[in-house]
Amino acid sequence: MIIVVDPEKKTKIPFSRGILTRSITSTGVDVGIAYSIAAEIVKELERKKVKVITKDEIRKMAYKKLLDHGLKDAARKYLFWHELRRLKYPMIILLGGATGVGKSTLATELAFRLGIRTVIGTDTVREVMRKIISKELLPAIHTSSFLAWRELRNLPKDVDPLIYGFESQVRYVTVGINAVVERSYKEGFNTIIEGIHLVPGYVSLNDRSFMYLITVKNSEALEARFYERARYSLRPAEYYVKNIDNIMHIQEYLIEKAKEYGIPIIENIELEQSINSIMNNLMEEIPKRLKERGIELSI
Incomplete structure (x- = not known):
C-alpha cells in the first residue's frame, strides 16, 4: 500500500x-485518458517501490x-485547480435555465470534476416549501413553473400571464x-445549485458566486432532450x-435577464x-477576483 502524506495538514491516507x-479530469481530459495516466503513475511508484509519497510529489508526477501525453493546456489547468484547492477558495456555482435543458446533468459532472460534494436542485427547495406552506396560502409554488400563472387570481392587466406566474414562483423559491x-x-464550502428558479436579478450573488444560464437552440432540441430524459x-x-412553447418562452425571458445582468x-x-466552457470561464474569472483581494495565483 502506498501512503500519501500532506505535511501541511499532517495527514496520512492511502493512495x-x-x-x-x-x-486529472478537472482539466477536461477524457476520463479514460485520466485513468490511464493515473495507472501509469501507480506502476511507476510500484516499480520504484515507493511506500510513502507527498501530495506535492504526486502533483508533479x-x-x-x-x-508527456502532449496535453500542455490540460497540464496548465491541472496546476490551476490544485493551486485553488491549496488556497481553499470556496465556490458557489449556479446553473440556471429552462426545464429540460440539461442543468442537472451538467451539475453532476461539474461536481465530479471539481470534487464538490454539495449539489442542490431548486426543485428540492420548492418541494420543502410545498410541505411547509399550503396551496391555499402560496398556490404558485404548488405547480410546474410553466403553469404557475393558472394558479393566480386577479392577474394585473397588460402583463404576460406566463412570465408573471413564473416570476411569482421564483420570488418565493428564491x-x-x-x-x-x-x-x-x-461556512466556506463549495456548492453547486441548479434549477429553473435561478433567475438573474433575483438570486443574491457574492464574490464567490459564479452564475451561468444553460440554454438549448430550439424547441426541437428540447423535445429530443425530454424523450431522452x-x-x-x-x-x-x-x-x-x-407545454414546450411555454417552456421556450420562459427560456427567452431568462436569456433577456442574463444579458441584462x-x-x-x-x-x-x-x-x-x-x-x-464553464470551467474555462471559471479559470478566467477566479484569478480576477483573487487579484481584487490582493492574491496572485502562483502558476
Missing part, C-alpha cells in the same frame, strides 16, 4: 487511483505525465435559494412536450463542450 483520476447561498458563503426517469416526456449564456449542445 487512491480514483481520486487522482478525478483530479501528474503534471509531467500530462506533458428566499430558500438565497438562504442556501448565504450559508455556503459563510424519460428513458432514465419517471417524468413523462409528453407532459413537457405538450451580464450572466454567461451556455448553449448546451454537447456535455463535454458545455463543461469546458
Whole structure:
C-alpha cells in the first residue's frame, strides 16, 4: 500500500487511483485518458517501490505525465485547480435555465470534476416549501413553473400571464435559494445549485458566486432532450412536450435577464463542450477576483 502524506495538514491516507483520476479530469481530459495516466503513475511508484509519497510529489508526477501525453493546456489547468484547492477558495456555482435543458446533468459532472460534494436542485427547495406552506396560502409554488400563472387570481392587466406566474414562483423559491447561498458563503464550502428558479436579478450573488444560464437552440432540441430524459426517469416526456412553447418562452425571458445582468449564456449542445466552457470561464474569472483581494495565483 502506498501512503500519501500532506505535511501541511499532517495527514496520512492511502493512495487512491480514483481520486487522482478525478483530479486529472478537472482539466477536461477524457476520463479514460485520466485513468490511464493515473495507472501509469501507480506502476511507476510500484516499480520504484515507493511506500510513502507527498501530495506535492504526486502533483508533479501528474503534471509531467500530462506533458508527456502532449496535453500542455490540460497540464496548465491541472496546476490551476490544485493551486485553488491549496488556497481553499470556496465556490458557489449556479446553473440556471429552462426545464429540460440539461442543468442537472451538467451539475453532476461539474461536481465530479471539481470534487464538490454539495449539489442542490431548486426543485428540492420548492418541494420543502410545498410541505411547509399550503396551496391555499402560496398556490404558485404548488405547480410546474410553466403553469404557475393558472394558479393566480386577479392577474394585473397588460402583463404576460406566463412570465408573471413564473416570476411569482421564483420570488418565493428564491428566499430558500438565497438562504442556501448565504450559508455556503459563510461556512466556506463549495456548492453547486441548479434549477429553473435561478433567475438573474433575483438570486443574491457574492464574490464567490459564479452564475451561468444553460440554454438549448430550439424547441426541437428540447423535445429530443425530454424523450431522452424519460428513458432514465419517471417524468413523462409528453407532459413537457405538450407545454414546450411555454417552456421556450420562459427560456427567452431568462436569456433577456442574463444579458441584462451580464450572466454567461451556455448553449448546451454537447456535455463535454458545455463543461469546458464553464470551467474555462471559471479559470478566467477566479484569478480576477483573487487579484481584487490582493492574491496572485502562483502558476
